[in-house]
């Protein structure tokens with residue numbers, strides 16, 4: 217039976233590819249997309265989610281818009297910097313309307329009514345999920361597994377010190393990490409920067425054919441343009457597609473190795489606000505994705521998006 221999944225996204229280009237994967241894989245039953253603020257305002261991330269679903273012929277999947285700001289920022293907390301991506305994805309406008317319900321209310325109601333548990337995949341700021349947990353602690357009981365794109369383990373290397381999904385709302389991230397979800401998987405930057413997609417692979421994707429493959433190739437090429445000057449890319453014409461790795465893990469858990477860890481988020485007005493201290497520890501409750509298989513990750517993208 218297909219696994220029931222809700223994506224909670226701040227949809228820009230990599231969230232869009234995660235949505236495409238989740239909406240097309242037979243192993244997954246995409247119940248809804250809940251939009252959250254993050255790289256862009258929630259109006260844009262909700263609209264981009266709708267556009268993406270339309271593009272791949274899944275306009276019947278409902279999209280709910282949620283939180284548009286951090287849950288409990290300390291006074292004087294710096295505002296999020298925002299993304300260098302355009303706020304609206306360059307694909308046709310959606311035909312189906314946004315749902316009326318607020319995403320957090322819908323998540324809580326869905327959890328209360330659930331006769332089967334679902335998997336929750338946050339790939340944006342954790343504001344919606346933290347709000348749902350705060351409003352109804354029993355929300356956790358309906359979640360079989362939560363798979364979060366967020367955080368970074370490496371310090372002092374080439375990766376950013378702060379990962380944006382955690383950095384935009386660190387208090388929310390800490391609430392979610394501490395909430396007591398039965399199984400929490402974290403896919404950090406360390407893993408996503410090891411599953412980079414190259415411009416040659418974009419050409420392969422485009423050649424494979426179909427609107428979804430073509431748009432995904434366009435999006436990844438745009439990402440490559442933005443990433444190629446970052447130290448972590450070391451001059452390679454390639455870019456991570458962070459959020460897609462969460463869904464790829466759900467389709468094929470053997471793509472990564474999970475290692476137990478404990479995590480502390482730097483919160484409040486600390487100058488290191490948004491950092492994640494990830495300590496690998498056999499007794500840790502968080503499962504951190506490590507050692508991803510980049511070739512098989514791209515193979516899954518190609519196989520899933522070709523011909524749609």
Ligand code: BDR
Pocket residue numbers: 226228230231255299339340365379380381458459
């Ligand atoms: C995360 O931040 C956003 O830019 C991406 O969509 C991804 O979810 C990576 O740090």
Ligand code: CA
Pocket residue numbers: 225226227228230231254339340459
């Ligand atoms: Ca995202």
